[in-house]
Amino acid sequence: MGFVEFLSYDFAQRALAAGVLVALITAALGLFLVLKRMALIGDSLSHVALSGVALGLITNLSPVFVAMPVVMASSLAVYKISQSAKVYADSALGIVSAAGLSSGLIIAALAGGFNVDLLSFLFGSILAVSGAELALALVLAVLIFGFIYLFYNELTALVFDEDFAQTAGVKVRRLNIALVLISAAAVVIALKVAGIMLVSAMIILPPCAALQLAENFKRALFLSCALSVAGVVLGVYAAFLLNLPSGAVIILIDLLILALCAGVKKYAFKKRILTKAD
Amino acid sequence: MRVIEVKNLSYAYFGASALEDVSFKIKPGAFTGVLGPNGGGKTTLVKLILGLLKPQSGQIKLFTDGWAQIGYMQQRAAAAGLMPLSAFEVARLGLLSTKKTPKIFNRQDDDATLQAMQNTGCAEFKGKLFYELSGGQQQRVLLARALINKPRLLILDEPSTALDSTSREVFFELLSKLNKQGVTILLITHDIGEVGKYVDSFLILDKRLVFHGGKQAFCASPEVTKYFGPYTQHIMDHLHHGGANGVC
Numbered sequence: 084m085g086f087v088e089f090l091s092y093d094f095a096q097r098a099l100a101a102g103v104l105v106a107l108i109t110a111a112l113g114l115f116l117v118l119k120r121m122a123l124i125g126d127s128l129s130h131v132a133l134s135g136v137a138l139g140l141i142t143n144l145s146p147v148f149v150a151m152p153v154v155m156a157s158s159l160a161v162y163k164i165s166q167s168a169k170v171y172a173d174s175a176l177g178i179v180s181a182a183g184l185s186s187g188l189i190i191a192a193l194a195g196g197f198n199v200d201l202l203s204f205l206f207g208s209i210l211a212v213s214g215a216e217l218a219l220a221l222v223l224a225v226l227i228f229g230f231i232y233l234f235y236n237e238l239t240a241l242v243f244d245e246d247f248a249q250t251a252g253v254k255v256r257r258l259n260i261a262l263v264l265i266s267a268a269a270v271v272i273a274l275k276v277a278g279i280m281l282v283s284a285m286i287i288l289p290p291c292a293a294l295q296l297a298e299n300f301k302r303a304l305f306l307s308c309a310l311s312v313a314g315v316v317l318g319v320y321a322a323f324l325l326n327l328p329s330g331a332v333i334i335l336i337d338l339l340i341l342a343l344c345a346g347v348k349k350y351a352f353k354k355r356i357l358t359k360a361d
Numbered sequence: 362m363r364v365i366e367v368k369n370l371s372y373a374y375f376g377a378s379a380l381e382d383v384s385f386k387i388k389p390g391a392f393t394g395v396l397g398p399n400g401g402g403k404t405t406l407v408k409l410i411l412g413l414l415k416p417q418s419g420q421i422k423l424f425t426d427g428w429a430q431i432g433y434m435q436q437r438a439a440a441a442g443l444m445p446l447s448a449f450e451v452a453r454l455g456l457l458s459t460k461k462t463p464k465i466f467n468r469q470d471d472d473a474t475l476q477a478m479q480n481t482g483c484a485e486f487k488g489k490l491f492y493e494l495s496g497g498q499q500q501r502v503l504l505a506r507a508l509i510n511k512p513r514l515l516i517l518d519e520p521s522t523a524l525d526s527t528s529r530e531v532f533f534e535l536l537s538k539l540n541k542q543g544v545t546i547l548l549i550t551h552d553i554g555e556v557g558k559y560v561d562s563f564l565i566l567d568k569r570l571v572f573h574g575g576k577q578a579f580c581a582s583p584e585v586t587k588y589f590g591p592y593t594q595h596i597m598d599h600l601h602h603g604g605a606n607g608v609c
Contacts, residue, residue: 118444169375233463240454243444247506250411250433251457297445298490
């Protein structure tokens with residue numbers, strides 16, 4: 084089936100629309116998180132999302148809408164624990180991750196084990212995105228890009244040097260809290276696209292690829308979004324054609340893009356050295 | 362008249378004391394070298410003055426009109442990492458304190474940034490990525506960032522660690538020039554030799570305030586002799602021969 088024909092299906096249009104929105108959200112946010120060395124917050128919060136999804140399934144409520152407050156509350160816990168000077172940020176992520184994963188597994192066991200619905204959240208099921216989930220992704224995308232636009236320079240200062248940002252009058256605490264809450268929302272909305280197992284890769288891979296090539300921060304932001312969208316569009320189509328889990332295919336394509344960008348950077352660097360030597 | 366007034370300031374990290382009952386005043390236009398051993402509380406003092414830490418007891422009064430009048434430059438950009446910001450973009454961040462959300466920079470901000478970079482001798486590499494610059498170049502950019510608002514108070518935490526001896530000389534001459542223009546400077550260092558020529562007063566911290574006074578009082582103080590022990594003569598020699606203009 085050709086790509087144009089694929090696009091004529093409602094489910095494909097919905098899947099691609101949701102995928103593109105999620106790609107934009109995770110890539111833009113991911114750039115700040117990667118540079119702030121908080122990239123693994125996605126991994127930790129996605130584990131927490133398991134308990135939210137399981138809770139949603141056991142109560143017959145929408146798993147995404149139940150997971151949202153659970154993961155947001157956990158993101159605040161990550162922030163609170165990491166602010167305690169006796170616990171490093173990565174340990175805080177590990178603590179919350181362990182709590183989320185263990186409670187999620189217990190809830191899933193109480194619900195009678197892993198059923199098809201839970202597995203679709205574990206590995207992603209973008210072709211099953213509902214209209215409500217698409218609307219939620221759209222609202223979140225508008226909110227997150229509005230936030231980045233309004234606080235772009237403050238976020239830049241925060242990521243570059245937090246102590247300096249505070250002395251420059253940036254409300255560091257509020258901004259950090261906003262960042263973890265938005266990360267939580269991004270993780271939940273990305274669950275259907277990448278799945279609990281791989282959602283953090285959508286936050287990490289496109290920004291890392293963009294950082295290989297970008298010569299300034301704005302270009303890195305644009306490139307991260309563009310590469311992420313490319314990965315999702317190609318991934319969704321390939322997953323459909325090959326009947327494979329969408330999340331895994333998207334992430335494999337993101338990995339290939341990262342390898343390609345790293346290769347281009349290495350080649351450009353060698354060329355620069357040789358040009359200088361000449 | 363004072364720019365900073367610290368009264369009975371104490372701070373401890375998890376019960377381990379970092380500062381104990383420290384009190385002093387800094388007059389406008391002073392160029393004060395803050396000396397002391399590692400763990401003596403120098404950086405803690407700076408963090409408290411800047412509001413990065415909250416005093417556990419005592420108080421700090423700053424007689425400036427907000428952050429825009431305080432320039433701060435730390436040892437190195439703490440989290441610069443691989444962030445693709447140009448030297449120009451890093452220096453321009455110094456203007457954030459003058460802006461209200463959304464803090465968007467305009468043409469005038471760009472002109473002010475370029476001026477600050479020219480003043481600190483780093484305009485020539487304004488377009489280069491900050492993380493690709495040498496340590497000395499990065500320090501000049503960070504100094505431009507600290508000076509961009511034309512601060513009344515400049516706080517520098519060991520700013521010369523990445524500089525070679527020639528760059529240090531240029532750097533301290535620049536600070537001296539700013540000080541003569543009326544900028545109050547608080548310079549944290551552990552190397553008395555490098556600042557002896559430029560500062561007009563010393564503040565020695567070893568959790569408690571060991572000494573605070575001018576150069577002449579410093580040279581004559583038995584507290585200083587007691588504090589530096591066998592190194593006293595070396596320090597006095599350095600101040601005498603190394604450019605303290607014969608004060609000691």
